[in-house]
Amino acid sequence: RIEDVFTRQANFSADIAHEIRTPITNLVTQTEIVLSQTRTDEELKDVLYSNLEEYNRMAKMTSDMLFLAQADNNQLIPERAMIDLRSEVIKVFDFFEAWAEEREVSLNVEGSASRVEGDPLMLRRVINNLLSNAIRYTPKKMTVTVHIQEHNQWVDLIVENPGVPIPKEHLSRLFDRFYRVDPSRQRKSEGSGIGLAIVKSIVNAHKGKISVTSGTVSTCFIISLPVTAPDQC
Ligand SMILES: Nc1ncnc2c1ncn2[C@@H]1O[C@H](COP(=O)(O)OP(=O)(O)O)[C@@H](O)[C@H]1O
Ligand SMILES: [Mg+2]
Known part of the structure; x- marks a missing residue:
């Protein structure tokens, strides 16, 4: 097990280096090209905007990685609030409404359940990550459905979307850091393959x-959370 942890750490460092090298190379090249001759203000502005996007992506990736490092060190201690998952899902729907509309994807929630004990911000992040994937991979004019159900002291939150099936051999690796089924789509989808690793670490916590x-x-994507009875007075 210790060896396994070391191998994972080594791979993780290599992955980080790889993920950061590409945007930095882009920034260096862009800057060199711009500096190679006189530019108008407009041209300079365009480059700065494009660089800004790259900086923001790197900043997000770095803070996601810090979050995962915290989880690895067992420093991810969830708050213990009572949360109604259905109303959290509806809040996240509101957040994604404009983007879903633009993509002609409908959002639907079905069912409800007892409240679960958990950290509101972290659980919202889980719903957010799963929904952003689901919306991205749903074909036009189709629907993402979130099901909420309860059984034997567990509450399930299931995010379901139609679309091209994920080949079986990828399923067990989807929650790995930086794992993408189709790496060539990275730029277009703006994801770095960390979203599901974060979801998993929050669910584990x-x-x-x-x-x-x-x-x-x-x-x-099926998440089950234990129902914890609120403390008795
Ligand atoms: N709902 C989905 N439908 C199809 N593929 C998915 C779905 N959610 C995730 N994936 C696949 O899992 C990979 C990892 O997802 P994620 O960790 O969120 O990374 P990212 O969104 O940054 O690519 C995605 O690149 C995609 O290939
Ligand atoms: Mg994602």
Whole structure:
């Protein structure tokens, strides 16, 4: 197990170096080209805007990696508030409404359940990451459905979207850091393959379970969180 941890750490460092090298190379090249001759203010502004996007992406990636490092060191201690997952889902729907509309994707929530004990910000981040993936991979005019259900002291939150099935051999690796089914789509989708690793670390910190299924009808990300009875007075 220790060897496994070391191998993972080494791979993780190599992945980080790789992920950061590309944007830095882009920035260096861009800057060199701009400096190679006199430019108008307009041209300079264009380059600065494009650089800004790259800086923001790198800043997000860095803070995501810090979050994961905290999780690895068991420093991710969730707050213990009572949370109604259905109303959290609806809040995240509001956030994504304009983007979903633009992509002609509908959002739908079904079912409800007891409240679960957890950290509101972290759980919102989970819903946010899963929904942003689901919306991105849903074909036009189709619907993302979030199901909420309860059984035997567990609450399930299932994010389901139609779309091209994820090949079986990828399923077990989706939650790995930097893992993407199709790495060539990275730039277009603006993701760095960290979203699901963060989701998993938050679910683990809540003593929950996470799994994924994918078939011709849809892809489902299934999260189960334990229902904890509120403290008695
Ligand atoms: N709903 C989905 N449908 C199809 N593929 C998905 C879905 N969610 C995630 N994936 C695949 O899993 C990979 C990892 O997802 P994630 O960790 O969120 O990274 P990112 O969104 O940054 O690419 C994605 O690149 C994509 O290939
Ligand atoms: Mg993502």
